[in-house]
Amino acid sequence: MKKWRKAFLIIWMLLIPTIYFITVASPEKTGILENMPEFVRQINKFVQPLIKRDASL
Amino acid sequence: MFFLFSILIITLYCLACSGIGQLISISILGRDYNTAPNLPFYVSAFILGQSGLSIIWILIALFGGLNFISVSIVSFIFISLFFILNKNYLRLFLNFLISEWQWLMRTDILFRLICFGVLALLLIFFLSAALMGPVGDAEAFYMVYSKIISSSNTLKAMPGGYYDFSQIGLLGELHFSALMTLGLAESSKLFVWPLSIFAGLMLVTICAQINIGKKGQWIAFCLLFTSSAFTNHIWDGKVDVFPFALSLAAIYWILLEEKISKTRIKLIGLFLGLAMVSKFSYIPVLIVSFSLLISFRLYISELISFSFIKYIKKLIILLSTVYVWIFLAWIPHFLKNWILFDAPLAPFIGGGSFLNQVWFSEEDTFWIIKTYPFALIFGRYPMQGGNLTFLWLAFLPFVFFLPKAKSFIRSPLVQITITGLVGVAVWILLRPSVIAPRYFFISLSLLIPIIALGTEVIYEKDKRPYFLRITILITTFFSLLFISYPNIKNLVLKLTKNIEAHHECRFSGDYCKSFKNFNTIAPLGARIYFLGYYGYWVRPDILECQLNSSEIKSFDSIKKSIDKWTYLIEHGVDYIILDKTSKLHLQQISELKSRKPSWISLESIIDDKNLIVWRIQNNNYEYYPKIECNSNNKRNWMLKEK
Numbered sequence: 103m104k105k106w107r108k109a110f111l112i113i114w115m116l117l118i119p120t121i122y123f124i125t126v127a128s129p130e131k132t133g134i135l136e137n138m139p140e141f142v143r144q145i146n147k148f149v150q151p152l153i154k155r156d157a158s159l
Numbered sequence: 160m161f162f163l164f165s166i167l168i169i170t171l172y173c174l175a176c177s178g179i180g181q182l183i184s185i186s187i188l189g190r191d192y193n194t195a196p197n198l199p200f201y202v203s204a205f206i207l208g209q210s211g212l213s214i215i216w217i218l219i220a221l222f223g224g225l226n227f228i229s230v231s232i233v234s235f236i237f238i239s240l241f242f243i244l245n246k247n248y249l250r251l252f253l254n255f256l257i258s259e260w261q262w263l264m265r266t267d268i269l270f271r272l273i274c275f276g277v278l279a280l281l282l283i284f285f286l287s288a289a290l291m292g293p294v295g296d297a298e299a300f301y302m303v304y305s306k307i308i309s310s311s312n313t314l315k316a317m318p319g320g321y322y323d324f325s326q327i328g329l330l331g332e333l334h335f336s337a338l339m340t341l342g343l344a345e346s347s348k349l350f351v352w353p354l355s356i357f358a359g360l361m362l363v364t365i366c367a368q369i370n371i372g373k374k375g376q377w378i379a380f381c382l383l384f385t386s387s388a389f390t391n392h393i394w395d396g397k398v399d400v401f402p403f404a405l406s407l408a409a410i411y412w413i414l415l416e417e418k419i420s421k422t423r424i425k426l427i428g429l430f431l432g433l434a435m436v437s438k439f440s441y442i443p444v445l446i447v448s449f450s451l452l453i454s455f456r457l458y459i460s461e462l463i464s465f466s467f468i469k470y471i472k473k474l475i476i477l478l479s480t481v482y483v484w485i486f487l488a489w490i491p492h493f494l495k496n497w498i499l500f501d502a503p504l505a506p507f508i509g510g511g512s513f514l515n516q517v518w519f520s521e522e523d524t525f526w527i528i529k530t531y532p533f534a535l536i537f538g539r540y541p542m543q544g545g546n547l548t549f550l551w552l553a554f555l556p557f558v559f560f561l562p563k564a565k566s567f568i569r570s571p572l573v574q575i576t577i578t579g580l581v582g583v584a585v586w587i588l589l590r591p592s593v594i595a596p597r598y599f600f601i602s603l604s605l606l607i608p609i610i611a612l613g614t615e616v617i618y619e620k621d622k623r624p625y626f627l628r629i630t631i632l633i634t635t636f637f638s639l640l641f642i643s644y645p646n647i648k649n650l651v652l653k654l655t656k657n658i659e660a661h662h663e664c665r666f667s668g669d670y671c672k673s674f675k676n677f678n679t680i681a682p683l684g685a686r687i688y689f690l691g692y693y694g695y696w697v698r699p700d701i702l703e704c705q706l707n708s709s710e711i712k713s714f715d716s717i718k719k720s721i722d723k724w725t726y727l728i729e730h731g732v733d734y735i736i737l738d739k740t741s742k743l744h745l746q747q748i749s750e751l752k753s754r755k756p757s758w759i760s761l762e763s764i765i766d767d768k769n770l771i772v773w774r775i776q777n778n779n780y781e782y783y784p785k786i787e788c789n790s791n792n793k794r795n796w797m798l799k800e801k
Contacts, residue, residue, distance in 0.1 A: 103560075108626065108627060110556070111556055111557075111617075111627060111630070112626060112627065112630045114553065114556055115553045115554070115630045115631065115633075115634045116630060116633070116634065118549050118550075118552050118553035118634070119549060119553065119634055119637035119638065119641070121537060121549075122536070122537060122549040122637075122641065123637075123641070125537045125539070126537055126539055126546065126549075126641075
């Protein structure tokens with residue numbers, strides 16, 4: 103496998119959990135994920151408005 | 160001690176499920192039985208048997224006989240049958256475990272870490288299912304209904320606001336009821352845990368059928384158990400795992416051999432029918448996508464001497480047989496709704512209107528559709544109830560590195576992937592605003608094997624896979640961490656917080672304590688007007704005696720406030736219970752309270768974080784209760800006019 107392909111796969115694989123961590127594993131909403139640690143809330147306060155559409159409806 | 164008792168009862172109950180499952184499978188398969196492979200057959204038999212047992216409970220409960228004695232006798236018969244049919248079963252199962260363990264010990268250390276991570280995850284779900292109380296919808300409906308059925312020994316329409324919902328298929332709920340009669344209470348939901356393992360094994364078997372290796376099978380298992388749309392319902396007390404397991408078993412039988420035999424097609428129909436009864440949302444998805452898969456399989460088996468007319472004729476016969484057996488699987492459900500609601504086809508015809516749900520506005524729905532598949536993985540919409548694992552997306556690029564299949568149409572992997580995609584498309588077309596992966600999880604799970612194979616190929620075949628392997632390991636561990644963290648935190652926090660306490664609310668939500676407190680105050684047969692959803696912890700007699708659906712409708716249709724209060728008094732309502740977290744109900748009660756007549760006084764007897772309970776006191780003797788709730792045997796509470 104070519105190196106750039108490997109690099110792409112590695113970056114992609116690490117990117118997905120990072121996005122998940124920021125967008126889903128957030129304590130603002132109800133459900134089991136509300137139990138995430140406090141520092142997630144702090145990260146999300148900054149990051150979420152940049153990427154998240156309000157789906158609280 | 161109770162923990163061990165629960166495990167023992169669940170184990171014996173699983174043996175009973177296997178016993179009846181094998182009996183049904185052998186009866187249907189007849190001569191084909193000898194050709195059935197061993198372990199997958201037992202897994203499939205268990206999945207079928209649990210539905211068979213549930214149907215027996217429905218029939219018994221309809222006549223008011225679901226009690227400790229009947230459940231024990233029926234279970235004992237099928238446990239005995241299991242031991243008669245399977246003298247070699249234990250050895251087979253042990254052989255399977257030993258060979259898996261030996262393989263695990265021989266594989267590379269990195270992959271072994273993933274496997275042990277998955278096994279640890281299963282242990283966490285086991286503890287959550289066994290120790291924690293029901294959560295969410297299960298605390299509001301599924302386990303509440305089971306509790307009422309078990310305490311009254313009778314299957315009747317659900318009292319209270321969920322009357323219409325009791326028209327659904329009850330193949331999961333009746334297990335909880337039966338186990339409750341054996342003394343298990345909320346730990347009865349532990350039964351879903353072995354079922355989820357069997358569903359996982361079925362997925363693994365399907366992967367093996369399509370020539371995915373051991374590592375790929377483990378990866379598929381990992382992808383399944385890191386999908387919160389699946390795992391949330393292993394321990395919360397809901398029943399979404401039941402239709403999923405049944406549909407997977409149908410896939411197994413479809414893929415077993417290239418040509419689907421006349422006997423196997425009956426079994427496939429039965430599995431599909433039972434899956435549809437267990438969860439109505441599976442109906443459109445299964446009918447369209449599985450008909451397509453069956454026609455695919457028939458096409459391949461006919462390919463050598465293909466004749467279009469012959470093919471169509473055979474397809475019609477095959478699909479007709481499937482639909483006949485689907486219909487047979489529905490008969491107990493029709494019977495139940497005929498007896499309880501005088502509407503056998505309810506809720507589709509003559510029933511409640513809860514099926515046509517629209518969750519979001521047109522604009523938001525359009526946004527959701529545009530963002531598929533990301534909405535399934537990263538979505539956090541209200542009522543979504545879990546996601547597809549992010550590993551699916553993380554490992555998706557591996558699919559492009561798969562060697563090309565010799566013939567796309569002949570490849571079972573391509574067939575099930577197309578089946579999955581069609582299922583998702585059907586759901587998006589029919590219910591675009593209902594973004595809930597659990598409602599069509601069978602279609603999503605069919606997209607797992609291709610990812611598992613891709614990951615296996617990359618993991619095994621690349622020449623210098625060190626960095627890729629490490630990254631696969633890291634990503635997988637992130638997924639295991641994210642999925643298990645809330646459960647671990649919940650369990651550990653509740654355990655450390657209540658280390659001294661031995662009360663039954665130790666691992667349960669906040670409603671438990673509030674309602675347990677109320678239960679000690681309210682007399683037997685007390686009537687409540689419940690402004691809330693989560694009533695699992697209310698005493699069964701109070702649940703049965705609460706203001707019923709028609710009373711609530713009449714009450715809501717009254718316009719004058721004074722007439723509303725008179726209505727409550729005349730219907731013998733003793734308490735109003737308000738769930739503080741429900742905005743809708745808060746609004747209702749504030750309107751009602753603001754126009755309270757002077758002859759009514761409300762005494763607040765409980766006021767905590769979640770609930771307010773008022774005792775209604777009537778000081779006007781002109782109005783008096785004309786209806787009361789009573790029972791001859793402290794079970795089966797009924798409303799009677801005074």
